[in-house]
Amino acid sequence: MRFDIFSAFLSWLVVHGTTTNGFVLMPVARLNLHGVQEIFASNKAPTNLKYRTLLFMSTSDKTIKDITKDANERMKKSIDSVKQNLMTIRTGRATANMLDRIKVDYYGAETPLNQLATIGVPSAQQLTVDPYDKSSAGAIERAIAESDLGFMPSNDGTLIRINIPPLSEDRRKEMLKQCKAIGEEGKVAVRNIRRDGVEAVKKMEKNSAIGKDESKDGQDALQKLTDEKVKEIDAIVSAKEKEVMTV
Numbered sequence: 001m002r003f004d005i006f007s008a009f010l011s012w013l014v015v016h017g018t019t020t021n022g023f024v025l026m027p028v029a030r031l032n033l034h035g036v037q038e039i040f041a042s043n044k045a046p047t048n049l050k051y052r053t054l055l056f057m058s059t060s061d062k063t064i065k066d067i068t069k070d071a072n073e074r075m076k077k078s079i080d081s082v083k084q085n086l087m088t089i090r091t092g093r094a095t096a097n098m099l100d101r102i103k104v105d106y107y108g109a110e111t112p113l114n115q116l117a118t119i120g121v122p123s124a125q126q127l128t129v130d131p132y133d134k135s136s137a138g139a140i141e142r143a144i145a146e147s148d149l150g151f152m153p154s155n156d157g158t159l160i161r162i163n164i165p166p167l168s169e170d171r172r173k174e175m176l177k178q179c180k181a182i183g184e185e186g187k188v189a190v191r192n193i194r195r196d197g198v199e200a201v202k203k204m205e206k207n208s209a210i211g212k213d214e215s216k217d218g219q220d221a222l223q224k225l226t227d228e229k230v231k232e233i234d235a236i237v238s239a240k241e242k243e244v245m246t247v
Contacts, residue, residue, distance in 0.1 A: 064201060064210065064218035071197040071222060075190050075229045082186035082233055086240045089175050089182075090149060093124045094164045104143040106136055113140060117160075129153070129160040148178075167244075175244045183237035187230050194226040 087097035102113040113119075113129070116136055120128040129144070131137050134157070141155040144162065150171060153162045167175065198219050205215035 062200070062204075064204070064214065064221070067197050067200050067218065068221050068225065071193050072225055074193045075225065078186050078189040078193065079229060079232060079236070081189070082182055082236060085182045085185075086179060086236065089178055089240060089244065090164070090167070091175075091243050092164075092167055092246065094121050094127050094162075096121055096127065098127065098149065099129070099144070102143050102147050102149075104136065104139050106139060113143065116140060125164045127162040127164065129162070130158075131160070134158055172244055176241055179237050179240050179244065183233050186233045190226055190229045190233070194222050197222045 088101045090098050096119040099113050099119055103110040104113050104116055106116060117129045117131040117140060122128055129140060131140055137155050137157060137160060141153050141160055144151055144153045151162050153160050201215055201218040204210045205212065
């Protein structure tokens, strides 16, 4: 654990005696607590003294391992987002996830469709949308019709039905572009996380918390992690593209 100029390896125990008018400063052990902590002894202590200990420590004690672990966790969330978004890309079969990205103007608020209705899959070529608030059926129908999914919903006032037409060749190509765009967004997010990690490592080096060699190793580890996650995203997108192109 490393300390900055304000917290080195010692703190001082400030003792105020009931029989003296001054303060006595005494060194205590190396600290391992964050921030400032005040500890008060009982007035019934044998020495009949009341003392206060102020513990100081820098909060910039993250290690390269911590930075890499944090980056890995954030990158995993980005990949999960890619997977979730790709599930909304339609294929030849009906899935409830197709409607996940649709937002409905519900009393002036853009609200996800799946929060306003139950979405059913009665067959491989049809979806049903059952609004919790039946008065919102018209707004839901409009949101679906105006989306980029190419659906023409029918509304009987209580239940909305969506027939899933077969994908034309042109439509499949459009879906492929959407897949690639979602993948690129995910890779940009992963690279931004790498950038944040590298900046944190460089800051540690600048503050003399680590040496040049350790800094280089940390940056290399972040780059390796980034390359792995980018390849994972490419594989996920490729699998979805094959699914889209399957007739």
